[in-house]
Amino acid sequence: MNPYLHFHTIKHYFGKRKVLDIPEFSIFEGEFLGLMGPNGAGKSTFLKIASFLESPADGTISYRGAAVPNGGAPLELRRKFSIALQQPLLLDTLVMQNIAVGLKLRKVPRAEIWRRVEMWMDRFQISHLARKNARFLSGGEAQRVSLARAMIIEPEILFLDEPFSALDFPTKIKLMEDFRGIFADAGTTAMFISHDLAEIKFLTSRLAIMAGGEIKQAGPTRDVLDEPNEAAGEFLEVWKRYSI
C-alpha cells in the first residue's frame, strides 16, 4: 500500500524544547487514523504539520511519493485538505455563507454551491441555522457547521482535532454513524485526534498513541488496544481500569 502522506525525520521545537520527533510515519489512503495520548503529547502539533498549517523545523513530508517543498505546500495541494478543529474558526457571517466558502474559493458554479450547502446542512441537521450569524452559535452548533464546511469540498483527507467534543451524546452518536457511512462511501482519508476511546473504537481503523512528542505505538486500532506496548499501555491503562 502506497502512503498518501509520508513523514521522514520530522522534528519540531517551541523555543529550545523538542515537541515532535517522528523518524518515520505514513498515513495511508482511505484509512481513518486515530491519534491519542496525554495532554501536551504533540498530537495537535503533528496534525498542524501534517495538514501544512505549520512547517516542521526539520524533516520531509511526501505527498503520494513526491517530497513537498520545504516552507509550505502549493495551493492546489492544500485545497485537497480539510480541517475541523475543536474550536471552529468561523467567519462573522451567516452559517450558509460559512459552509459555502470553500466552494466559492474553488469557483464552483453558484447553483451547485447552494445545492451542496443544502445537502450538507441537512446531513449535519443545521438547516434551521442557515441564516443565523455564526457568532451566535452554541459550541455544538459551531462544531457541526465546521464539519459541514470541511466535508462540503469532498476533501481527499480530513484532519479532525477533537471535532465532536462539544456535541451532546445523541448528536455525537448520530454524527459518528453518519460519518462512518459518508467515509466508507467517499473513501476519504482522515487523521483524527480524540480523548474519547468510544469515538476512537467507533471510527478509526488504525490508532497511533503519542507521548512526549513521539509515536509510541501504531497499528490496527483493535491490536493497539488489546496489546499495547509498555509506553502505550501506560496511557491506556486508566481506560482499562475503569472498563471503558
Ligand SMILES: Nc1ncnc2c1ncn2[C@@H]1O[C@H](COP(=O)(O)OP(=O)(O)OP(=O)(O)O)[C@@H](O)[C@H]1O
Ligand atoms: N504555540 C506554542 N508555543 C509554545 N509551545 C507550544 C505551542 N503550541 C504547543 N506548544 C507546546 O507543545 C507541546 C505539544 O502541544 P500539543 O498542543 O501538540 O499537544 P496535544 O497532544 O495536542 O495536547 P492536548 O491533548 O492538550 O490538546 C506542549 O508541551 C505545548 O505546551
